[in-house]
Structures are given as structure tokens and as C-alpha cells.
Amino acid sequence: MAAQINPSILSADFARLADEAEAVKGADWLHVDVMDNHFVPNLTLGVPIVESLSRATDTPLDCHLMIEDPDRWAPQYVEAGAGSVTFHVEAAAAPVRLAREIRAKGARASMALKPATPIEPYEDLLPELDMLLIMTVEPGFGGQAFLDIMLPKIRRTRELISRHGLQMWLQVDGGVSAETIERCAEAGADVFVAGSAVYGTEDPAATVRALRAQAERVTAGAAWACGH
Numbered sequence: 001m002a003a004q005i006n007p008s009i010l011s012a013d014f015a016r017l018a019d020e021a022e023a024v025k026g027a028d029w030l031h032v033d034v035m036d037n038h039f040v041p042n043l044t045l046g047v048p049i050v051e052s053l054s055r056a057t058d059t060p061l062d063c064h065l066m067i068e069d070p071d072r073w074a075p076q077y078v079e080a081g082a083g084s085v086t087f088h089v090e091a092a093a094a095p096v097r098l099a100r101e102i103r104a105k106g107a108r109a110s111m112a113l114k115p116a117t118p119i120e121p122y123e124d125l126l127p128e129l130d131m132l133l134i135m136t137v138e139p140g141f142g143g144q145a146f147l148d149i150m151l152p153k154i155r156r157t158r159e160l161i162s163r164h165g166l167q168m169w170l171q172v173d174g175g176v177s178a179e180t181i182e183r184c185a186e187a188g189a190d191v192f193v194a195g196s197a198v199y200g201t202e203d204p205a206a207t208v209r210a211l212r213a214q215a216e217r218v219t220a221g222a223a224w225a226c227g228h
């Protein structure tokens with residue numbers, strides 16, 4: 001495994017979440033977009049639905065918290081069954097303490113950066129994390145166009161991770177599709193969130209396999225890619 005595909009349920013039918021999880025069987029993780037209508041201008045789901053979904057699927061849950069006060073809420077998503085919890089650095093009061101708490105509770109700790117947030121001020125935090133998420137659209141909605149101007153940030157982040165000798169994953173989220181995934185992989189991403197590009201197709205599970213194969217053609221030889 002040198003590339004992971006995490007379908008985003010933001011593009012799924014929320015009335016049929018268990019079926020929609022089944023529709024992407026074989027995906028590495030299910031990406032769960034938690035939005036509070038404050039940190040982003042959209043509202044999705046919370047702890048009780050994550051709890052139910054974790055019982056309904058064997059695919060591990062990758063919860064992306066686009067919410068205010070993640071210091072208070074993130075630990076509850078671990079307790080609800082998430083295997084990975086991502087908080088936004090722009091919203092966290094104490095990101096190091098929060099990452100340590102997520103890990104101590106048994107989940108992978110991940111931190112997200114909005115498009116206008118640079119990575120450089122957070123270089124020293126990298127060893128506290130299992131994954132870094134670089135948003136390639138403004139968070140809030142699926143189906144937006146991929147922001148090419150994020151590619152240099154992905155590249156710089158991968159260089160920082162390598163320089164620190166870390167094994168952490170680098171996730172991209174927003175506008176990831178067959179047209180953009182190779183550019184992301186070439187820049188250094190190894191975990192790919194895709195919503196509309198997966199759920200908008202006839203056979204979402206086949207699309208997951210095709211996207212993974214496409215990314216792995218780029219990451220296969222890379223020592224940094226997940227699973228190496």
C-alpha cells in the first residue's frame with residue numbers, strides 16, 4: 001500500500017449512510033466530514049451518527065472536524081469509534097495537547113490546514129501527528145474545483161516531513177479526481193480524500209480502486225509513501 005483513497009461521505013446520501021459505506025467497500029478509510037455551521041458555513045453530523053456509522057461498517061472512520069472548539073469535541077469522536085481524528089489548527093486552542101489526547105485515547109491524530117494557512121509555523125508540531133491534511137479547496141462543500149496553488153505547499157510539507165525523518169501521512173482533500181490525483185501524488189501526498197469523484201460514479205468501489213491504482217503509479221517508488 002503506497003496510496004490510500006478515503007471516500008468523503010459529504011457526497012453520499014445521508015439517509016442511507018450504512019449502504020453508502022458498503023458502496024465503497026475496499027476503501028482504506030471512510031472520510032467523515034463533521035461541520036458545525038460556525039467554523040464552516042455548512043452543517044452535517046455529529047458524535048451520535050459517527051457512533052452509529054462505526055457500528056455499521058468495518059471500514060475505519062477518518063473524522064475531519066470542521067468545527068470550533070475541537071479541544072472539547074475531538075476526544076468524543078475517538079470514543080465514538082473514529083480511528084483517525086483531524087482537527088483544524090485554525091480552531092484548536094492547544095494543538096499539541098489535543099494531538100496527545102487523541103493518541104492517548106487510541107486514535108491517529110491529524111491536523112488540517114485551510115488553503116491560506118501556511119505549514120512553516122507548525123513544523124515543530126509534526127512529530128506529534130500521524131497525519132497532516134492540506135485542504136485543496138476552502139472547507140465547507142463538496143464538488144469544488146481543485147486549487148492548483150496548493151501544490152507547492154504539499155511539496156514543502158513533504159520535504160519537512162522527510163527532513164524530520166517522520167513516517168506520517170500527508171492527506172489532500174478537495175477537488176481530488178482522476179484529473180488531479182497524479183499532481184497531488186507527484187507533490188508528495190499519499191492519502192487522498194475524494195467525494196464527488198467517487199460517489200458521483202456508477203460504481204464507487206471500482207472508482208476507488210481506479211484512483212488508488214492511478215496514485216500508486218506515482219507513489220509506488222517513493223520511500224515516503226504510506227505503507228513503505
Ligand SMILES: O=C(CO)[C@H](O)[C@H](O)COP(=O)(O)O
Nearest residue numbers: 008139140142143175195196
Ligand atoms: O472536506 C470537504 C469539504 O470541506 C470534503 O471532504 C471535500 O470537499 C470532498 O469533496 P470533493 O471531493 O467533492 O471535493
